[in-house]
Amino acid sequence: MSQRIYSCLWRLIGWLDNHRYQAPAYANANSIDWWRVLPFVSLHIALIALYWVGWSPFAVFFAILMYLIRMFAVTGFYHRYFAHKTFQTSRAGQFIFALIGATAVQRGPLWWAAHHRNHHVHADQPQDVHSPHQHGLLWSHLGWFLSHANFKTQLERVRELTRYRELCWLDRFDSLVPIALAVSIYALGDLLAHYVPQLHTNGWQLLVWGFIVSTIALYHATFSVNSLAHVWGKRRYATRDHSRNNWLIAIITLGEGWHNNHHHFPGSAKQGFYWWEIDLTYYGLKLLASMGLIWNLKQVPSNVREQHGEMRG
DSSP, rough: HHHHHHHHHHHHHHHHHHOOOOTTTTTOTTTTTTHHHHHHHHHHHHGGGGGHHHHHHHHHHHHHHHHHHHHIIIIIIIIIITTTTSSSSSSHHHHHHHHHHHHSOOHHHHHHHHHHHHHHHHSSTTOOOHHHHHHOHIIIIIGGGOOOOBBBBOOOOOOTTTTTTTHHHHHHTHHHHHHHHHHHHHHHHHHHHOOOOOGOOOOHHHHHHIIIIIHHHHHHHHHHTGGGGGSSSBBOOOOOOOBBBBHHHHHTTTTTTBBBHHHHHOOSSSSOSSTTTTTTHHHHHHHHHHHTTTTHHHOOOHHHOTTTOOOOO
């Protein structure tokens, strides 16, 4: 019994400190880490709480706001900055947005960037761990990141980022940030219930809408780029993968749905190559650039943009 208790405690510590994680001997590319799946599943089950907490206009507004802020941090910084270096910012700037990105419960910035770089190297090949064409739609959508094999950060792909201790700390203790956010949201709701009762919200309601609902929406919107954006949409460019441009995914992910554009030229901060391709993340980055918080936003060269139908690596 004591050995079992010790094992459970060690696994609980592993939820908080990723350096304590050890994959079992039987782990392989297709084995799910059921212990670590529990928080993910529990978050979805927690949607039942909507029945008890109800809703209010402010709670719904807050959920949308939390979704937009965190999605921008993931798409603008986790993706376009950390994974692709499509612009520059200060050390303080990269930490602040990495911190906001970590609240999306999509692991740390090093882990995220490393896996995405691997995706571009092996897009839709057997080594691409979330290719729907190689491993199936469900696995590409959520199975891959719940597996033992894909838990650890591929540090060899993000060597230049490992020199920043604060980013390494975020990557090691990535679960502490969303926990702190959840507690803060509950506290905010409790304060609003006391001091601004006309908003008709409270701690539990704001927690469910502002954290649980918005986080699950973030999950599946982001995952849809890995899965649906490789099977559903149009191909402007004959890239070596199956990436697609999908306007609906572009709307819900603030511009990430222009995925075929992105695979054609990953080095661009703007993924909507033409004026009619709405890219809200890029508009946000332009705003930050106008404020001097980021700079040197890279663009797709016009001759590359017009290479319709041509093969490009």
